[in-house]
Amino acid sequence: MANLTCVVMPKWGMEMTEGELAEWHVAVGEAINAGSDIVDVETAKIVNTVTSNDAGTVVRLCAAVGDILPVGGVLVVLADGDASEDEIDAFLASRAGSAAPDAAADPEPVANTPSSAETSAPSVTPPAPSQSPASSLSAGPDDSQVAASPVARRVAAANDINLNNVVGTGRHGRISLEDLREAAARASVMIAMPQAREFALASSADDSALNATPVARRLAASLGVNLNDCRQTGRHGRISKADVEVAAARLNLLSAPSTGSPASRAVGGAPVTSQGLTGARRAIAGAVSKAKQEVPHFRVNVDVDMSAAMSLRKQLNNRLMDVKISLNDILLKACAAALADNPRINARFDGETLEHHTQVNIASAVATDNGVLMPVLQNVGTMGWADVSIAMRDLATRAKTGHLSADEMTTATFSVSNLGMFGIDSFDAIINQPAVTILAVGAAQERPVVRGGQLVIGSVMSLSLASDHRVVDGADAARFMADLRALLEEPALMLV
Amino acid sequence: MSNAGISTENQNHPIKTVREAINEALHQEMERDPTVIILGEEVAGGAGCKGSDEAYGGVFGLTKGLGPRFGRGRVIDTPITESAIIGAAAGAANTGLRPVAELMFVDFIGVCFDQIFNQAAKFRYMFGGKATTPMVIRATAGAGLRAAAQHSSMLHPVLTHMPGLKVVMPSNAYDAKGLLIQAIRDNDPVCFLEHKLLYETSCPVPDELYTIPFGEAAFCREGSDCTIVAMGAMVPRAISVADKLAAEGIHCDVIDPRTTSPLDSEAILESVEVTGRLVVVDEANPRCSVAADISSIVAEHAFSALRAPIKCVTAPHTPVPFAPNLEDAYMPSEARIEQAVRDVLGAR
Numbered sequence: 001m002a003n004l005t006c007v008v009m010p011k012w013g014m015e016m017t018e019g020e021l022a023e024w025h026v027a028v029g030e031a032i033n034a035g036s037d038i039v040d041v042e043t044a045k046i047v048n049t050v051t052s053n054d055a056g057t058v059v060r061l062c063a064a065v066g067d068i069l070p071v072g073g074v075l076v077v078l079a080d081g082d083a084s085e086d087e088i089d090a091f092l093a094s095r096a097g098s099a100a101p102d103a104a105a106d107p108e109p110v111a112n113t114p115s116s117a118e119t120s121a122p123s124v125t126p127p128a129p130s131q132s133p134a135s136s137l138s139a140g141p142d143d144s145q146v147a148a149s150p151v152a153r154r155v156a157a158a159n160d161i162n163l164n165n166v167v168g169t170g171r172h173g174r175i176s177l178e179d180l181r182e183a184a185a186r187a188s189v190m191i192a193m194p195q196a197r198e199f200a201l202a203s204s205a206d207d208s209a210l211n212a213t214p215v216a217r218r219l220a221a222s223l224g225v226n227l228n229d230c231r232q233t234g235r236h237g238r239i240s241k242a243d244v245e246v247a248a249a250r251l252n253l254l255s256a257p258s259t260g261s262p263a264s265r266a267v268g269g270a271p272v273t274s275q276g277l278t279g280a281r282r283a284i285a286g287a288v289s290k291a292k293q294e295v296p297h298f299r300v301n302v303d304v305d306m307s308a309a310m311s312l313r314k315q316l317n318n319r320l321m322d323v324k325i326s327l328n329d330i331l332l333k334a335c336a337a338a339l340a341d342n343p344r345i346n347a348r349f350d351g352e353t354l355e356h357h358t359q360v361n362i363a364s365a366v367a368t369d370n371g372v373l374m375p376v377l378q379n380v381g382t383m384g385w386a387d388v389s390i391a392m393r394d395l396a397t398r399a400k401t402g403h404l405s406a407d408e409m410t411t412a413t414f415s416v417s418n419l420g421m422f423g424i425d426s427f428d429a430i431i432n433q434p435a436v437t438i439l440a441v442g443a444a445q446e447r448p449v450v451r452g453g454q455l456v457i458g459s460v461m462s463l464s465l466a467s468d469h470r471v472v473d474g475a476d477a478a479r480f481m482a483d484l485r486a487l488l489e490e491p492a493l494m495l496v
Numbered sequence: 497m498s499n500a501g502i503s504t505e506n507q508n509h510p511i512k513t514v515r516e517a518i519n520e521a522l523h524q525e526m527e528r529d530p531t532v533i534i535l536g537e538e539v540a541g542g543a544g545c546k547g548s549d550e551a552y553g554g555v556f557g558l559t560k561g562l563g564p565r566f567g568r569g570r571v572i573d574t575p576i577t578e579s580a581i582i583g584a585a586a587g588a589a590n591t592g593l594r595p596v597a598e599l600m601f602v603d604f605i606g607v608c609f610d611q612i613f614n615q616a617a618k619f620r621y622m623f624g625g626k627a628t629t630p631m632v633i634r635a636t637a638g639a640g641l642r643a644a645a646q647h648s649s650m651l652h653p654v655l656t657h658m659p660g661l662k663v664v665m666p667s668n669a670y671d672a673k674g675l676l677i678q679a680i681r682d683n684d685p686v687c688f689l690e691h692k693l694l695y696e697t698s699c700p701v702p703d704e705l706y707t708i709p710f711g712e713a714a715f716c717r718e719g720s721d722c723t724i725v726a727m728g729a730m731v732p733r734a735i736s737v738a739d740k741l742a743a744e745g746i747h748c749d750v751i752d753p754r755t756t757s758p759l760d761s762e763a764i765l766e767s768v769e770v771t772g773r774l775v776v777v778d779e780a781n782p783r784c785s786v787a788a789d790i791s792s793i794v795a796e797h798a799f800s801a802l803r804a805p806i807k808c809v810t811a812p813h814t815p816v817p818f819a820p821n822l823e824d825a826y827m828p829s830e831a832r833i834e835q836a837v838r839d840v841l842g843a844r
Contacts (some may be wrong), residue, residue, distance in 0.1 A: 149763050149766055150715040150767075151766035151769070152766065154770075155770075171711055171712065171762055172711070172712065176762055177766040177769065193769070194720040196721060196773065197720075199721075205835075
């Protein structure tokens with residue numbers, strides 16, 4: 001009978017929980033020494049080679065290239081001689097059985113450690129330390145006869161916890177909710193409590209006999225409030241006008257939060273109006289919250305000398321009769337040109353799939369009465385400067401009057417937010433998902449600049465690019481911003 | 497009134513009324529244990545009365561058949577003197593018997609209050625644990641039978657207040673049998689309150705002996721929207737309301753504490769932790785009551801879980817009226833319970 005050992009997935013650093021097999025350096029039947037390379041493993045941070053601590057003959061590879069194994073998972077089985085398949089199976093099974101208790105962080109309240117499930121499949125999947133933590137409390141024999149309070153039983157069932165794994169210290173030794181919480185905490189298992197729901201019940205019962213002031217009754221009838229839903233705080237326990245108003249506010253607020261009309265009250269003598277969010281505002285709130293919480297933003301800033309761009313603009317506007325080209329139009333064209341050379345910036349990312357686009361569709365932030373909108377100018381790269389100016393004016397007008405099509409709202413591959421008209425120096429913008437970057441544009445202002453060793457007055461504009469670091473790296477953003485700066489400082493480059 | 501919805505451990509057992517279940521428990525415990533005796537007014541048919549012994553067995557017939565079966569030595573008709581009944585029972589219990597004393601109506605407890613709370617309830621404590629008083633005081637309780645103020649009270653709050661007493665309030669036949677057997681076997685004085693409206697309700701009850709431990713609440717219905725705690729005759733009403741609301745998609749925990757002393761406050765607190773809403777239904781008067789007690793326990797220990805003010809549905813602070821319409825209005829009705837649940841759900 002051969003003496004069997006194994007090589008397991010190592011733990012390289014605190015954060016490593018698993019590794020992906022990249023390339024085998026051994027094959028079954030190969031004799032290896034201690035220190036021999038076994039397999040290349042790729043983790044979230046590095047690629048490294050696993051070496052063997054023991055010498056022996058490789059008798060089984062327990063995973064294939066591309067498999068992801070948890071730390072401690074068996075990579076290969078080594079033997080000091082010939083080993084039968086049954087022997088190897090038994091070896092792996094015994095490891096699975098002995099490894100599982102280690103997985104339960106604190107086995108004290110755990111009466112039955114899970115082992116049967118893992119040992120029945122010994123061939124490939126190794127023991128799963130720290131995998132699916134709920135399993136450390138969910139295994140065990142039928143628990144229907146274990147004494148537990150009804151609520152504890154209900155919560156345990158909802159969280160797949162076997163009551164045999166919980167020590168009861170409640171009344172008559174039964175398992176209380178507290179016991180369940182404690183056992184879960186020790187096993188590092190999160191338990192979800194059933195959530196009570198919110199109700200906004202409007203009574204339909206007859207309220208004609210209720211004692212209410214005539215004014216309150218009239219108001220209730222006009223508002224459609226059933227007097228059964230009102231408190232009775234008036235004189236002699238009657239329902240007062242204020243009681244009806246409170247009930248009306250409560251019922252309306254709970255049943256239709258988005259359409260509540262503004263309510264006025266006074267705080268410290270100053271009037272305050274409160275109102276539920278409109279649908280449009282709610283959409284903006286949702287989008288920016290999601291982006292700010294989900295996207296790891298980083299910013300790259302650059303100051304651009306706009307003197308050349310401004311004199312070019314002046315030159316053009318002196319000659320063109322029908323259009324007035326703005327700095328923003330020139331900026332959009334410069335962005336399109338820079339994006340053509342930086343495909344990683346001209347992209348969309350939904351959290352799963354990254355799309356690099358060849359067509360440049362730029363969303364511009366437009367302030368409207370209902371909140372900021374991001375209408376999209378399509379295919380900016382192929383447009384002439386005058387066309388950009390005309391199209392952008394049209395887009396902004398339609399955004400303000402609510403006449404945008406869905407396509408004009410959703411196809412952005414890049415975004416620009418320009419607060420230059422307010423004289424803002426510079427600011428940070430939140431990414432307009434699924435685009436992966438947004439350019440925050442400040443005002444072009446006269447500032448001292450050094451040109452050819454001389455201090456002169458230049459027209460400087462601060463640009464800040466916010467990028468989604470999941471798919472855009474600092475160098476990508478920096479390269480784009482350098483290109484953009486070059487194009488704006490020497491606009492003639494846009495011609496080539 | 498049907499109790500078909502009340503949970504029991506096995507639905508295949510024969511259907512029995514609360515009256516039959518209590519009578520059966522007494523028969524079986526007297527059979528099993530020769531120290532069990534019965535004392536009370538007319539419990540054996542009225543000593544010296546003409547007619548068959550079988551004809552009577554207490555004013556509600558709970559002890560019917562015990563006299564002929566076990567003899568006048570163990571089923572003792574007493575004078576109409578409650579102080580004597582309870583005093584004799586307490587003394588007999590100290591000497592090693594297990595008396596089951598019957599008070600015809602719990603309203604009469606006043607005349608034997610010294611025997612109950614200053615004697616029986618304190619013997620164990622006064623004698624340093626050397627004396628036990630394994631007695632049961634059975635008494636009918638509750639309104640609804642047009643019996644007027646002096647024969648309709650719910651006095652469990654008064655008894656629950658007293659340390660040394662255990663207070664049992666079965667709400668169905670299954671619990672009545674199991675709790676009464678537990679009461680007889682218990683070594684402390686137990687007050688066993690039988691609601692008159694429940695005597696004819698029925699549910700499956702096993703023929704064999706079984707006990708239900710004190711201090712373990714029953715969950716008659718389960719749901720996570722609201723907790724309803726109800727006692728005695730209020731339990732079937734609470735269940736009926738819960739079933740009606742369940743049809744609307746509102747699901748309530750209906751908790752029957754079964755014993756108010758000891759009280760399974762843990763079960764109530766756990767339930768409120770989930771639901772955040774509590775309605776306590778109790779037929780007793782509202783001041784210093786078990787409803788007030790439960791409400792205070794939850795306010796004290798689960799305040800942060802509450803999503804709405806606690807509602808107590810109780811009788812008003814008056815004696816039980818004789819006029820039928822007033823008596824009906826006096827008792828917590830299903831409509832009032834339902835309104836209370838809707839109130840805490842909407843939290844107006």
